[in-house]
Amino acid sequence: MDIPYTVEIRRDTGLTNGKIAIWLFLASEVMLFGALFASYILIRTGAPSWPRGSTILNVPLATFNTLVLISSSVTMVMSWASLKRHRFGTFRMYMGATILLGCVFLIVKYFEYSHKFELGLFPRTNNFLAIYFTLTGLHMLHVFGGMCVNAYFLGPGAKQWETNPEWFTNRVENSGLFWHFVDLVWIFLFPTLYLL
Amino acid sequence: MASMETMTNDHAAEIDRHVRVYITVFVTLMALTIVTVAISYLHLPVHLAVSVALFVAAIKGSLVACYFMHLISEKKVIYGVLVLTALFFIALLLLPVLTVRNGFGIHG
Numbered sequence: 001m002d003i004p005y006t007v008e009i010r011r012d013t014g015l016t017n018g019k020i021a022i023w024l025f026l027a028s029e030v031m032l033f034g035a036l037f038a039s040y041i042l043i044r045t046g047a048p049s050w051p052r053g054s055t056i057l058n059v060p061l062a063t064f065n066t067l068v069l070i071s072s073s074v075t076m077v078m079s080w081a082s083l084k085r086h087r088f089g090t091f092r093m094y095m096g097a098t099i100l101l102g103c104v105f106l107i108v109k110y111f112e113y114s115h116k117f118e119l120g121l122f123p124r125t126n127n128f129l130a131i132y133f134t135l136t137g138l139h140m141l142h143v144f145g146g147m148c149v150n151a152y153f154l155g156p157g158a159k160q161w162e163t164n165p166e167w168f169t170n171r172v173e174n175s176g177l178f179w180h181f182v183d184l185v186w187i188f189l190f191p192t193l194y195l196l
Numbered sequence: 197m198a199s200m201e202t203m204t205n206d207h208a209a210e211i212d213r214h215v216r217v218y219i220t221v222f223v224t225l226m227a228l229t230i231v232t233v234a235i236s237y238l239h240l241p242v243h244l245a246v247s248v249a250l251f252v253a254a255i256k257g258s259l260v261a262c263y264f265m266h267l268i269s270e271k272k273v274i275y276g277v278l279v280l281t282a283l284f285f286i287a288l289l290l291l292p293v294l295t296v297r298n299g300f301g302i303h304g
Contacts, residue, residue, distance in 0.1 A: 014271040023274050027281040034288045042292040059233065066229050074222040077264045081218070084211050180264045187256045190229075191249035195236035 007166045022174040026181050029142075033185055036138065040131045040192070051128050053194040056121070058112055062194045065108045066186065069143075072101035073183040076150075076176045083169040088161055091172075095154045098179070102147040109140055132193050139189060142182045149175045221263045228256050 005017040013020050044050050053059075079094035116122075116129070123133040153172055160168040232252045240248065262268040267278075 013273045015273060020273060020277075023277050027277055030281050030285055031288065034285045038289050038292050041289065045293075054236065059236070063229065063233050067226060070222065070225045070229065073260060073264050074218055077218050078215065081211050081215055085208055177265055180260055183264075184257050184260045187260065188250075188253050191232055191236070191253050195232065195249055196242070196246055 007164070007170065016170055018170055018174050022177050026177065029181060033135075033138070036131070036135055037188075037192075040135070043127050043131060047127060053128075053132075053196060056128065057132070057194050058115070059194050061108055061112055062190055065105050066190050068101050068105050068108070069183050069186050072098050072105070073180050075101065076179045080169065080173050080176050083161075083165070083172055086165070092154060092158075095150060095172075099147055099150050099154065102143055102150070105143055106140060106147075109136065135189055135193065139182070139185055142185070146175070146179045146182055150179070217263055221259050225256055225259060228252055232256075 003017070007016065009016060010020075075094045075097040079091050079098060082088075082090035082094055113133075121129055123130045153168075153175060157171070158168075160171070232249060235248055235252070236245070239245075267274070
């Protein structure tokens with residue numbers, strides 16, 4: 001049995017099922033990160049003193065990572081636009097760049113984490129580091145998850161372009177929505193943890 | 197046949213227009229990131245620093261949501277889902293604060 005409304009629009013929602021599903025999923029993700037942001041506010045406002053992020057964390061490295069993630073969002077949306085223009089080769093180039101930029105982000109985070117551990121700074125050290133590692137760790141898992149999905153569309157999943165290009169384009173768009181959400185979360189995490 | 201070709205050309209032109217918007221948004225996001233970092237070096241008082249940083253982050257977030265996630269031209273159902281999400285998100289942020297104000301968990 002075929003999955004319904006993958007390409008054609010449902011009359012009641014005016015959307016494909018995949019589109020509404022990804023937005024509902026993102027709504028649940030907002031609540032997940034929202035709970036952690038609420039915890040951050042509670043811990044910070046309740047603390048007698050709170051370190052400025054820049055005194056513990058590496059701001060230039062995080063700024064670089066922010067620029068990397070923003071660039072990856074652009075390459076992601078360009079990969080979808082390439083499919084819309086039926087340029088599969090360009091899609092592969094942009095999608096590859098998106099995955100590569102995701103890798104760069106994770107490698108930079110690896111160095112950041114390693115440096116903290118070398119200095120004896122662990123999640124158990126203090127509340128600031130506890131919330132820092134929890135929020136950035138969860139965010140990194142999301143980056144990794146998004147990379148896996150994108151790698152699937154660049155690799156084995158790309159076969160669908162031959163059989164059902166419209167569905168494939170919609171799936172890449174949905175994957176892109178998740179990727180942009182991950183970028184959006186980082187846009188708020190960066191000043192909150194590193195600069196304030 | 198000619199009308200089909202015109203439609204394809206129109207579609208391509210529309211995508212090209214979108215691509216130009218993406219590039220403009222990209223440059224703006226890059227610039228705003230630099231602005232955010234630059235402001236942090238001014239060492240403003242905490243309340244002001246938080247307000248400014250979150251304001252710039254909100255602009256950047258809106259740009260990503262509106263243009264990269266196409267929220268600027270989305271269907272009503274999606275807006276409905278997001279309004280509901282925003283309400284729950286605000287409640288989620290306020291609940292712990294209200295709990296502290298009530299004194300629960302402080303003397304527990």
